[in-house]
Amino acid sequence: MAEINQVDLEQLLNCALCPNLCRCDCPVLQVTGREAVAPAGKARLAAQVQQDFMVWNSELLEAVSNCLGCRNCTVLCPFPDLNLCDELLYSRTGEKKAGFSLPSWEPYLNNLKRYGSPYGQKTADQAVKVAKEAEVVYYAGCTTLANNPGVLDAAQQLLKKAGVSYTLISEDCCGYPAETWGDLELAGQLAAENCRKIAESGAKVLVTGCPECWQTFSERYPYWGHELPVKIIDGSTYFLNLIKEGQLKPEFIELKKISYHDPCIWARTAEKISEPRELIHKIPGITIEEPVYNGKETHCCGGGRMFQLSFPVTAAAVAARRLNDFSPVATIATACPFCREGLLQEGRKVLDLVEILALSCCNEND
Amino acid sequence: MNDYIPTTVQESRVEQPLIEKFSRKALEIIGEDNVSSDQADLLSTCRDFWPVNSIWMLEGSVPALPQLVVWPCSTEDAAALLKLANELKVAVIPYGEGSGTMGGVVPIYGGVMIDLKKMNRIRSIDKESLMVNVECGMNGALYEENLNREGYTGGHFPQSLRCSSVGGWLACRAAGQFSTRYGKIEDIAVTLEAVLPDGTIFSGRSVPRTATGPRVDQLFLGSEGIFGIITAATLRIWPLPEKRHMVTYTFENLEESLQAIRLVMHSGARPAVVRLYDAQETGHHFPELGDKRCGLILLIEGNSKIVDAEAAVIEKIAMAHGAIEEGPTHVEHWLKKRFDVSVASTLFQKGAVLDTIEVSANWHNAHSTYIAMQQALMAVEGTMLASGHYSHVYPDGAALYLTTVGFPGDDKIGFYKRIWQAAMEACLAEGAAISHHHGIGLHRGLWMKDEHGAGLEVLRSIKKALDPNNIMNPGKLGLAEVSTWQK
Ligand SMILES: Cc1cc2nc3c(=O)[nH]c(=O)nc-3n(C[C@H](O)[C@H](O)[C@H](O)COP(=O)(O)OP(=O)(O)OC[C@H]3O[C@@H](n4cnc5c(N)ncnc54)[C@H](O)[C@@H]3O)c2cc1C
Ligand code: SF4
Ligand code: SF4
Numbered sequence: 001m002a003e004i005n006q007v008d009l010e011q012l013l014n015c016a017l018c019p020n021l022c023r024c025d026c027p028v029l030q031v032t033g034r035e036a037v038a039p040a041g042k043a044r045l046a047a048q049v050q051q052d053f054m055v056w057n058s059e060l061l062e063a064v065s066n067c068l069g070c071r072n073c074t075v076l077c078p079f080p081d082l083n084l085c086d087e088l089l090y091s092r093t094g095e096k097k098a099g100f101s102l103p104s105w106e107p108y109l110n111n112l113k114r115y116g117s118p119y120g121q122k123t124a125d126q127a128v129k130v131a132k133e134a135e136v137v138y139y140a141g142c143t144t145l146a147n148n149p150g151v152l153d154a155a156q157q158l159l160k161k162a163g164v165s166y167t168l169i170s171e172d173c174c175g176y177p178a179e180t181w182g183d184l185e186l187a188g189q190l191a192a193e194n195c196r197k198i199a200e201s202g203a204k205v206l207v208t209g210c211p212e213c214w215q216t217f218s219e220r221y222p223y224w225g226h227e228l229p230v231k232i233i234d235g236s237t238y239f240l241n242l243i244k245e246g247q248l249k250p251e252f253i254e255l256k257k258i259s260y261h262d263p264c265i266w267a268r269t270a271e272k273i274s275e276p277r278e279l280i281h282k283i284p285g286i287t288i289e290e291p292v293y294n295g296k297e298t299h300c301c302g303g304g305r306m307f308q309l310s311f312p313v314t315a316a317a318v319a320a321r322r323l324n325d326f327s328p329v330a331t332i333a334t335a336c337p338f339c340r341e342g343l344l345q346e347g348r349k350v351l352d353l354v355e356i357l358a359l360s361c362c363n364e365n366d
Numbered sequence: 367m368n369d370y371i372p373t374t375v376q377e378s379r380v381e382q383p384l385i386e387k388f389s390r391k392a393l394e395i396i397g398e399d400n401v402s403s404d405q406a407d408l409l410s411t412c413r414d415f416w417p418v419n420s421i422w423m424l425e426g427s428v429p430a431l432p433q434l435v436v437w438p439c440s441t442e443d444a445a446a447l448l449k450l451a452n453e454l455k456v457a458v459i460p461y462g463e464g465s466g467t468m469g470g471v472v473p474i475y476g477g478v479m480i481d482l483k484k485m486n487r488i489r490s491i492d493k494e495s496l497m498v499n500v501e502c503g504m505n506g507a508l509y510e511e512n513l514n515r516e517g518y519t520g521g522h523f524p525q526s527l528r529c530s531s532v533g534g535w536l537a538c539r540a541a542g543q544f545s546t547r548y549g550k551i552e553d554i555a556v557t558l559e560a561v562l563p564d565g566t567i568f569s570g571r572s573v574p575r576t577a578t579g580p581r582v583d584q585l586f587l588g589s590e591g592i593f594g595i596i597t598a599a600t601l602r603i604w605p606l607p608e609k610r611h612m613v614t615y616t617f618e619n620l621e622e623s624l625q626a627i628r629l630v631m632h633s634g635a636r637p638a639v640v641r642l643y644d645a646q647e648t649g650h651h652f653p654e655l656g657d658k659r660c661g662l663i664l665l666i667e668g669n670s671k672i673v674d675a676e677a678a679v680i681e682k683i684a685m686a687h688g689a690i691e692e693g694p695t696h697v698e699h700w701l702k703k704r705f706d707v708s709v710a711s712t713l714f715q716k717g718a719v720l721d722t723i724e725v726s727a728n729w730h731n732a733h734s735t736y737i738a739m740q741q742a743l744m745a746v747e748g749t750m751l752a753s754g755h756y757s758h759v760y761p762d763g764a765a766l767y768l769t770t771v772g773f774p775g776d777d778k779i780g781f782y783k784r785i786w787q788a789a790m791e792a793c794l795a796e797g798a799a800i801s802h803h804h805g806i807g808l809h810r811g812l813w814m815k816d817e818h819g820a821g822l823e824v825l826r827s828i829k830k831a832l833d834p835n836n837i838m839n840p841g842k843l844g845l846a847e848v849s850t851w852q853k
Contacts, residue, residue: 019526020465020529021707024505024507030508033503034410035464036409038410045409048409048423051426053426057405062404
């Protein structure tokens with residue numbers, strides 16, 4: 001994979017030479033107060049290495065890796081072709097890569113190599129093959145399987161209720177954490193395994209509730225040279241369509257008001273802003289109370305780019321900051337296992353949309 | 367380890383054992399999360415948005431490196447850190463958000479960078495007296511957003527709003543784009559809290575005015591970190607405006623338009639935004655207006671009846687000076703693009719040297735200073751462009767803002783120094799002041815003696831009295847005893 005993850009030096013320098021115009025939008029900077037992790041701060045360090053003025057060391061790698069991939073810096077960035085988080089990733093994993101990882105990442109990389117999941121054995125055990133010759137593969141993702149397997153149960157209830165012919169596969173991690181931690185070879189191996197298993201399933205559609213998996217399948221796999229032989233759909237859109245087609249019939253539930261937290265990737269990359277809201281509106285009796293930053297301007301939960309494992313203290317601080325944007329009594333709905341995990345602090349009630357929909361569509365007797 | 371050869375003036379760094387002693391004690395005061403000698407932290411706080419830093423960055427050199435970075439989380443932390451620095455005679459440099467354009471944070475003698483970003487809370491809002499008490503490290507855009515959510519505005523919108531701190535505004539005597547209505551930061555500031563070099567905490571009175579001797583708080587406005595750390599401030603706020611009126615006029619030439627603005631200011635009308643561009647900049651920013659006439663954009667806001675009355679007064683004056691009205695769209699365009707400085711990144715990469723130079727003139731020399739500075743800049747070999755606009759106006763004069771771009775080849779620093787020498791000489795010869803709002807930092811210190819005359823010695827005496835060990839941001843504001851950064 002020699003040709004991938006190439007830095008666009010002109011774009012990186014555009015950022016390095018910018019007075020950090022988006023510093024107010026970068027959650028990592030805002031919670032750490034470190035100039036080194038400001039958007040242009042990271043770009044400056046990365047650019048110095050890419051221009052051979054410096055060589056990687058663990059301090060530089062730690063700073064440049066301090067990016068959630070949330071893309072909030074792109075919202076008002078004056079450079080339309082600059083995706084800073086990609087350039088930072090490429091700078092430490094591409095041609096002039098660091099070539100080593102931080103000690104705190106090692107156990108997770110080892111888990112990935114051994115079990116196909118950064119979380120270790122626990123997740124791998126969840127992988128069950130349900131049916132052959134199904135229309136749909138539901139791919140839960142390692143973080144859902146490790147932290148909240150209830151979402152997989154809820155998704156299965158909904159798929160059964162709607163009469164969808166579906167299967168699960170023995171999931172390997174999508175590969176995104178491996179890329180994040182700089183092991184592109186491992187990322188490629190995991191991708192190849194998933195492609196093989198999905199192809200073998202014979203399914204035509206892949207549904208995932210994890211935005212990081214979605215992004216990896218739809219953007220990174222083709223980039224890495226792996227094409228999935230299926231249509232990739234996010235969970236919100238897929239279940240919304242099942243409602244629209246009458247295959248799911250949401251009923252009244254006692255939730256009244258919920259606040260929807262837009263996961264960064266769904267909102268800014270996939271531009272799935274109206275679909276989750278439309279889905280919520282289909283559930284009788286629920287109204288939405290928007291948090292301070294929403295839609296395309298959503299703020300990260302702190303879970304992007306595996307921060308909950310790589311930089312847990314920063315991840316928790318970003319989540320705590322994001323929680324200030326919600327009413328203290330709000331029930332928070334989201335559609336991402338990292339967001340749920342991050343926002344589940346200070347006794348907050350956080351549910352995945354799939355869990356809410358299952359409550360509304362599938363009563364206990366199902 | 368990466369090799370760094372500091373490019374400039376770092377000739378008498380603080381001795382490393384002293385830094386280590388400072389570091390050990392600082393750890394006891396503020397804890398390990400708030401003390402760093404990490405290379406990434408040192409490299410990232412050694413520079414601001416002084417163009418020379420951009421030139422050096424592209425050449426792979428750094429101006430000077432701090433030896434430690436610390437983050438106070440409270441006024442008490444800041445006080446304890448300064449007391450310690452004073453005892454050990456260790457140089458310290460306050461760091462806001464690094465958007466200064468004059469090298470104000472460059473640690474020319476090494477020392478400890480005091481990054482203030484962890485002091486970033488709004489402490490209280492007094493809705494009755496329309497004041498807010500805010501910590502120094504709060505980011506400008508987040509400050510404004512927080513106020514907007516409560517129904518208020520801070521009225522201070524420097525172009526660097528999104529990348530500068532409240533403390534930086536006060537320390538540099540900043541001016542926002544809406545300043546003709548809301549005032550500059552010194553008008554907006556009711557008072558401030560500061561930590562003196564020996565660790566004493568000074569807190570000014572949050573009252574509208576006093577006649578209790580010279581105001582000590584005002585000494586810190588524009589002090590650029592040489593007298594102490596501004597830790598918090600009480601600032602005036604305004605209810606969000608009821609109405610906004612936007613209009614553009616074009617005039618045949620700069621003299622005519624300057625006359626019109628002067629009369630507007632004498633009429634008592636106070637539009638929030640008044641920006642008058644020379645023909646070159648008019649064509650550049652608003653191509654639809656062409657590059658033959660001078661564009662004036664105006665934004666009037668506040669109580670709707672007052673806004674209507676001001677708009678009528680202004681229209682009458684403009685028309686009497688041959689203006690053509692062009693409607694609101696150019697102002698809307700400016701509002702959208704006003705924080706975009708992407709051209710700097712692009713031009714520096716193409717080998718250009720670019721800078722902006724803002725000075726302060728009265729009405730009698732507002733135009734002649736523009737002509738003199740523009741001609742002086744254009745006369746420097748390598749200069750491709752020198753254009754200008756007036757961005758802040760007063761009954762007694764205006765701020766003139768020149769933008770200059772040159773392609774000097776390899777000798778970028780030499781060229782940079784030559785354009786500044788030319789511009790400053792022309793400005794001083796015209797009787798204008800060498801800075802309206804970007805401040806002095808390291809570079810403009812070279813003309814402080816010409817600017818202040820005997821006043822510079824007054825500043826030096828105050829500095830000596832407050833900071834006998836010269837620990838606070840040494841070498842800035844033209845007070846360097848030894849410096850290799852010369853004209
Ligand atoms: C694109 C761009 C546009 C700009 N537009 C404007 C404009 O419209 N109007 C304007 O006035 N300026 C403007 N500036 C200049 C700059 O943004 C201001 O001077 C700003 O006030 C600096 O704030 P900062 O927090 O970035 O300070 P820094 O750059 O971090 O520091 C500036 C100086 O102040 C000192 N300092 C910082 N904080 C404190 C503190 N709390 N206590 C004591 N000393 C402190 C530092 O030591 C340094 O000497 C612009 C700059 C850029 C890059
Ligand atoms: S991402 Fe864009 S706005 Fe942010 S610092 Fe970089 S160039 Fe500036
Ligand atoms: S992607 Fe998010 S975390 Fe990364 S630099 Fe941009 S705003 Fe900061």
